[in-house]
Amino acid sequence: MTESVVHSEGSHGPESGDPNRRDFIHIAAGAAAVGAGVMVAWPLINQMNPAADTLALASIEFDLTKVQEGQQVVIKWQGKPVFVRYRTPAELQRVIADDHAPDLKQPQTDAERTKPGHEPYLVVIGSCTHLGCVPTFGAGDYGGWFCPCHGSHYDASGRIRKGPAPLNLVVPDYEYLSDTRVKIG
Amino acid sequence: MSDHESTYVPKTGVEKWLDSRLPIIRFGADYMSLPTPKNLNYWWTFGGILALCLMTQIVTGIVLAMHYTPNVDLAFASVERIMRDVNGGWLIRYVHANGASMFFIAVYLHMLRGLYYGSYKAPREMIWIIGCVIFFLMIATAFLGYVLPWGQMSFWGAEVITNLIGAIPGIGEPILIWLRGGPAIDNATLNRFFSLHYLLPFAILGCVVLHLWALHHAGQNNPVGILIPKDRAKKDLVPFHPYFTVKDGFAIILFLILFALFVFFMPNALGHADNYIPANPLQTPAHIVPEWYMLPFYAILRAIPDKFGGVVAMFSAIGVLFVLPWLDTSKVRSMRYRPTMRTFFLIFLAVGLGLGWCGGQLPDAPVWPGMPSPVIFDGALNSYLWLTRLLTLYYFVFFLVIMPLVGLKETPLPIPATISEPVLPGPDAPWAPLRRPCRRRPRRRAERVMMIGKLTVSTTKIIAAAAVALGLAVSAAPALAAGGAAHPRSGGFSFEGPFGVYDQGQLQRGYKVYHEVCAACHSMNLMHYRNLGDAHGPFWNPKYPNPNDNPVVKALAAENQVPDIDSETGEAIMRDATPADKFRQPYPNATAAAAGNGGAAPPDLSVMAKARHDGANYIYSLLSGYRAAPAGLQIREGQHYNPYMAGDLTPFWTGDHDHVPEGGFIAMPPPCRTARSPMTTARPRRWTSTPRTSRPSSPGRRNPRWSSASRPASA
Ligand code: FES
Numbered sequence: 001m002t003e004s005v006v007h008s009e010g011s012h013g014p015e016s017g018d019p020n021r022r023d024f025i026h027i028a029a030g031a032a033a034v035g036a037g038v039m040v041a042w043p044l045i046n047q048m049n050p051a052a053d054t055l056a057l058a059s060i061e062f063d064l065t066k067v068q069e070g071q072q073v074v075i076k077w078q079g080k081p082v083f084v085r086y087r088t089p090a091e092l093q094r095v096i097a098d099d100h101a102p103d104l105k106q107p108q109t110d111a112e113r114t115k116p117g118h119e120p121y122l123v124v125i126g127s128c129t130h131l132g133c134v135p136t137f138g139a140g141d142y143g144g145w146f147c148p149c150h151g152s153h154y155d156a157s158g159r160i161r162k163g164p165a166p167l168n169l170v171v172p173d174y175e176y177l178s179d180t181r182v183k184i185g
Numbered sequence: 186m187s188d189h190e191s192t193y194v195p196k197t198g199v200e201k202w203l204d205s206r207l208p209i210i211r212f213g214a215d216y217m218s219l220p221t222p223k224n225l226n227y228w229w230t231f232g233g234i235l236a237l238c239l240m241t242q243i244v245t246g247i248v249l250a251m252h253y254t255p256n257v258d259l260a261f262a263s264v265e266r267i268m269r270d271v272n273g274g275w276l277i278r279y280v281h282a283n284g285a286s287m288f289f290i291a292v293y294l295h296m297l298r299g300l301y302y303g304s305y306k307a308p309r310e311m312i313w314i315i316g317c318v319i320f321f322l323m324i325a326t327a328f329l330g331y332v333l334p335w336g337q338m339s340f341w342g343a344e345v346i347t348n349l350i351g352a353i354p355g356i357g358e359p360i361l362i363w364l365r366g367g368p369a370i371d372n373a374t375l376n377r378f379f380s381l382h383y384l385l386p387f388a389i390l391g392c393v394v395l396h397l398w399a400l401h402h403a404g405q406n407n408p409v410g411i412l413i414p415k416d417r418a419k420k421d422l423v424p425f426h427p428y429f430t431v432k433d434g435f436a437i438i439l440f441l442i443l444f445a446l447f448v449f450f451m452p453n454a455l456g457h458a459d460n461y462i463p464a465n466p467l468q469t470p471a472h473i474v475p476e477w478y479m480l481p482f483y484a485i486l487r488a489i490p491d492k493f494g495g496v497v498a499m500f501s502a503i504g505v506l507f508v509l510p511w512l513d514t515s516k517v518r519s520m521r522y523r524p525t526m527r528t529f530f531l532i533f534l535a536v537g538l539g540l541g542w543c544g545g546q547l548p549d550a551p552v553w554p555g556m557p558s559p560v561i562f563d564g565a566l567n568s569y570l571w572l573t574r575l576l577t578l579y580y581f582v583f584f585l586v587i588m589p590l591v592g593l594k595e596t597p598l599p600i601p602a603t604i605s606e607p608v609l610p611g612p613d614a615p616w617a618p619l620r621r622p623c624r625r626r627p628r629r630r631a632e633r634v635m636m637i638g639k640l641t642v643s644t645t646k647i648i649a650a651a652a653v654a655l656g657l658a659v660s661a662a663p664a665l666a667a668g669g670a671a672h673p674r675s676g677g678f679s680f681e682g683p684f685g686v687y688d689q690g691q692l693q694r695g696y697k698v699y700h701e702v703c704a705a706c707h708s709m710n711l712m713h714y715r716n717l718g719d720a721h722g723p724f725w726n727p728k729y730p731n732p733n734d735n736p737v738v739k740a741l742a743a744e745n746q747v748p749d750i751d752s753e754t755g756e757a758i759m760r761d762a763t764p765a766d767k768f769r770q771p772y773p774n775a776t777a778a779a780a781g782n783g784g785a786a787p788p789d790l791s792v793m794a795k796a797r798h799d800g801a802n803y804i805y806s807l808l809s810g811y812r813a814a815p816a817g818l819q820i821r822e823g824q825h826y827n828p829y830m831a832g833d834l835t836p837f838w839t840g841d842h843d844h845v846p847e848g849g850f851i852a853m854p855p856p857c858r859t860a861r862s863p864m865t866t867a868r869p870r871r872w873t874s875t876p877r878t879s880r881p882s883s884p885g886r887r888n889p890r891w892s893s894a895s896r897p898a899s900a
Contacts, residue, residue: 045363048377054367074467079369081467126467130492131348133341133469148471149345150487151549162563166492 059185061177064121072137074126077184081126081134082172083145084182087156091143092120095157098142103161106168110157113171123174123182124158130165145169191215220422221429222407224604228302229405229429230436231295237437238288239393243386245281246330253333255379257372260335261463265711265792279452280444285327286455287444289478292320300509301530303518304406310510312399317506319392322385324479324503329382331476335375336460341473343370343378349486352493369466409604410519421604450683453795461796461874462788472547480544481537487548488570488577490563498577505584512584514592522598529587536579543573671828676805680871687872692723695872700744703790706782708770711791712873714742715764722872733764745769794871801871803829 060077062084067073072085087095092110099109114122126134133149140146141162142155152163159168174184193214195204204211252271254263267274296316299305305313332343347370351361366373404412413421423429447454455477459470475483485502489495505512520527548570551558558567565571601607679688696717699709717724718732729735742762747769751758762769771787772778778786794800806829814826 048366049363050367051373054371054373076467079367079371079466131345133345133473134467148469149341149473151547164487164490164492164495 059183061181061183064180064182067121069120074134075184077125077172082184083122083124083126083137083158083169085122085124085137085156087120087122089120091156094143095155095159098155098157098159101161105160105166108157108159108168113157113159113168115176118176121182122156122158123171123184124169125172126169128152128165129160129167129169130163135169192218216401217424217426217430219401219425220418221425222405222413222604223421223423223428224407224409224608225405225429225432226408227432227436228294228298228408230433231291231298233433234291234437234440235288235295236393237440238284238291239386239389241284242281242288243390245277245284246383246386248277249281250379250383253379255333255376257335257375257464260333260375262711264334269711269716276448279448283444283447283452283455285330286447286476286478287440288323289327291440292323293478296320296506297534299406301520301527302406302408303410303513303515303520305510306513306516306518307510308403309399309406312396312403313510314507315392315396315399317503319389319396320506321503322389322392324482326382326385326389327476327478329378329385331460332375332378333382334460335464337462337464337468337470338457338460338473340370340464340466341469342475343374345473346475347374349496349499352496354493406518407604408519408521409601409607410517410522411600411602411604413604417603458796458798458800461792474545477541477545480542481540482544484540484544484573485577485580487544488573502580505581509584509588512588514589515595515597517597517600522600523591523595524598525595526587526591529583529591532579533583536576536583540573540576540580543569543576548573670830671806671810673799673802673806673829674809676802678801678805678871680801687721689721689723689725692872696723696741699790700741704769704771706771706778706787707790708772708778708787709768709791709873710770710789712768713764714738714745714762714766714768716873717741718764735764738764742766748773790873792874794874796874800874804871 058078060075062073062075064084064086067084067086069086070088070091072083074081074083076082095110098104099111100107110119113124128135128147128149130147130150130152133147135145135147135152135154137145140153142153144153144155144158144161146153147163147165150164152165153161154165154169155161157168158171160166172184174182177183191211191214193204193211195201195210200210203209249267252263252267252274254260264278267278269275271277299313299316328342328346332339347361347364350364351357353360362368364374365371366377407413457474459473462470474480482499482502486495486499489498515523515526517523520530546569548568549564550569551565551567552569552572553567556567558565560566561571563570679685679691699707715732715738716722718729718735718738719725722732724735724737724741725732726735726737729738732738742764745762745766745768746759747762747766749758749760750756772781775786788796793804797803807827810827810829811825812828818826
């Protein structure tokens, strides 16, 4: 420590006074300026985060009797589509058979993606995990969905099977209020 | 040439006074007299053209912002209001929208010029790098601007592009939410995009100032690519004005002709029909593609099977340009003297266009239909996916491998000592002793540059420039046809082609059909009754320049009841419509419309002819295209087969309309009985979509029929 002081004294020349104190002032002033800069910048950056009214649109309820077997209903939740799909026994059989298929990019069993006792109903966010397009119902090689944007194929459990999407269709937080009513969010 | 002596002499007292305080006139004068290599060819005119493009975009953008509303519920309608009601708004908007494409055509040519003639090499690296920053800002600005009309492509483009940022592992998701201002693209996103779209052009302007500063410091490159020796400055350099102001001016005129062709005759050719469908967060268009100028990068994005990898590749494709000055190991600037590199450059050009083409195709579609090919990894070899991958590979190999290697290995052709040498051969040229042997005599004629006092313009180059511009424009029109649907039949409409006119009699019959049939289900939210009496509209009468006074229009409006609030009691009432009212809506809101039609709301028809590829013909084909379904096709209740509809099935006719208007129209489909009537409806749909374009249409004056025909159609 002492040594470094001696060195810097030499480098500052005779009239520079106490270099130790001057360095300190430079560093302190610099740090204060950076701190102030951050404090000014933060509100300017943070204002772009979701506003209170946007966050308020938290949950919705849905009546499952509106979905017919083999069909899906698309509802809007937080500005995004949510697919509620009532799967036929054949579809269900097929996805369960595929539970351990080698081509699953994100291995999950169908049971992990539904609620016990309500297996035919699948609730997923209808937004392709690639770049967010809405996949088309019933299309694709696996009988689930097909994303028209860059060709991702999902099975009827919403699992990604082929194409650029990295993840399965996201299952949102939801719960059964009764046998026919779910609350999403 | 940067530090040339100022030759400005202030003449008047005011100039002298100003010159000693703020030498701004001197600055301008020095700028204009800047010594410039006299051999600059037409590829050098794009700088001036780009300056013009930037100013055009800024000026038209500022005035458009005076009328545009950045709100998810109002944005689409406010843009259409600009098209219909704002004085000259259609012109300003079309100039702005097509101006973006023109800007990119010019910037790509400008960049290719820099690439070919080595304008990025020492001492001009900073010019190039700032140029790359400008290019990047242009892409960002264009993307933000494309979101503003809030059509389907706007929305889904925004969704896909912002999701690219979400692909960054770990921090992607919070940044994404921060950027969008919510979990999904919504009003917050639109508002900030508008703000940034207004801001960034001024950032571009700032960079342009730096670009020019660096340019004037380092001096212009030239087609020969040599630095001009000090002692030849007098011979080889000429003042920028008048020599290059005139040359640039001529190029600008040619460019403006191309610009005007698009604005006035095919204003929507470079856009997507889907963007005339209002944004719907619950439905993605069948085929989403970015604007043509982003297609090559979009193709690179899709070529990589991994999400984050694709994003990295796409940004690297632009990022690699920044380090170009250090990737090129050759000391020779101009590719004229680097035949090997020129070959690779030409391949690169083709690859760039190829990537643009691939970006507009479905990745799984075969390149050569019907040719069987092995499946490699995750796709058939004969698919756009694999073609894109090969082209992407070349794109990067060109910059990262070919550029450094060829520079080290090649033997360049002898380089002239002066820029005059290649054009003034012969022993009697004063500098003949300076000449080194040149083997490339046959090229000379094609390479003639503009000589001062002896103007010889290389025609081959103009042709080449035109071909490249055309190529860019053509690659701008990717496969837009709806997937799988039959190509629309031509309706043979009177308004087709550059000199087409609307036939007023047909417009009137069209309104009648809309009013009596279509209006039962379909709204026309952007139309007001007064529009019926607009210039060259169905009930236009020159006696009433203000259509609100037109008695025919008044009578037509009064046939309809519209909801209102009683001004005294405040109760909801129905009253007769006036010309100032919007067309009556068949349903109180979108949910009611969907509920009444098996879940799918009948689309609004105001801009239908622009919202479908080959609009009028599409409508004509669709309306006359109902027929028995081919065997084996499953048809659900309420659906009908129509080969022209994407997906082949349409819930168009649900069977509860059996009213046939006088004059004949569609009975119950399928099939549609008469071909004449659908044409009648296709016409006004097209007219409502583009009520005021530059069409020289004046049926009122040309067609003597209109005066006798201008009576309420239902009379
Ligand atoms: S967004 Fe679905 S595949 Fe790209």
